[in-house]
Amino acid sequence: MFYTLITGASTGIGQEFVHEFARRKCDMVLVARSERRLQELSEEVNPSGNLDIHICAEDLGDPDSPRRIYEYCARKELRVGLIVNCAGFGFAGDYASMPLTELQEMVQVNVAAMALLVRLFIPDMIAEKKGGIINISSVGGFQGVPFLGLYSATKSFIITLSESLHKELGDKGIKVVVVCPGYIDTGFHARAHQYPEHSILPVSEPSVVVKAAIKGLYKNRLHVFPTFLDFLLVFLQRFLPRRTVLRTASFLAPLKL
Ligand SMILES: NC(=O)c1ccc[n+]([C@@H]2O[C@H](COP(=O)([O-])OP(=O)(O)OC[C@H]3O[C@@H](n4cnc5c(N)ncnc54)[C@H](OP(=O)(O)O)[C@@H]3O)[C@@H](O)[C@H]2O)c1
Structure with a gap:
């Protein structure tokens, strides 16, 4: 019996993963800080x-x-066969005044924890010759985003590590996909002080991310773009100078009111 381990399971996209895997009759290990919320969610889906x-x-x-x-x-003795690295948060504002504690916590949660969890669990998956890893990044990880710089850099890290592991672990029977959503309707933006309602970009439901991620895992995709627009935004970068890409990112993610 294999378990699906989901970080950031208490709310938003992670919570939607819990609902979807419960529908698929999967046993799970749920990780987040809010123990009571995880308990309620567990009772709700099971x-x-x-x-x-x-x-x-x-x-x-x-x-x-x-x-x-x-x-x-x-x-x-819970054999983890699939890890969903979903925990993460952002901070929008001037880098010069970003609280140092916030900076350290973001690197720890978005980057280090994800890298360590994967490192700790993959030897067991390699021994089983099968497994899966779904890493939640963002379209914001394909270029810098002014006033969202550290968050964007943490998401770039996730893309780069996932790309390497896709090949390295793919040869050992383990699928690695990196999911790159645009704006999703969760509590993420309130926490980050970000304002998607001031952007021309649409906001999608968490279920769009989850369905695309699971389909992407089955098909052993490298990058998963939950919507066609997410794909297009990244694809078009190939034809544009980097400065233009950066200006476009700044326009599409308005953080200064
Ligand atoms: N919403 C979007 O527009 C969007 C777009 C692209 C990518 N993403 C990515 O999607 C992922 C999920 O975000 P979301 O939109 O679902 O936001 P969310 O509703 O705020 O969920 C964030 C999750 O991360 C957990 N988390 C945060 N800090 C943690 C910590 N220190 N230790 C353990 N768990 C922690 C939270 O649980 P607790 O608070 O209970 O600990 C919560 O379950 C993030 O990686 C985010 O970067 C979101």
């Missing part, structure tokens, strides 16, 4: 108790948390 859902409440801002998550699974 009213009959037929699924085996574990709650592993951890703050991924703590550098030791990925190891604790791995040890939690090892102690309970």
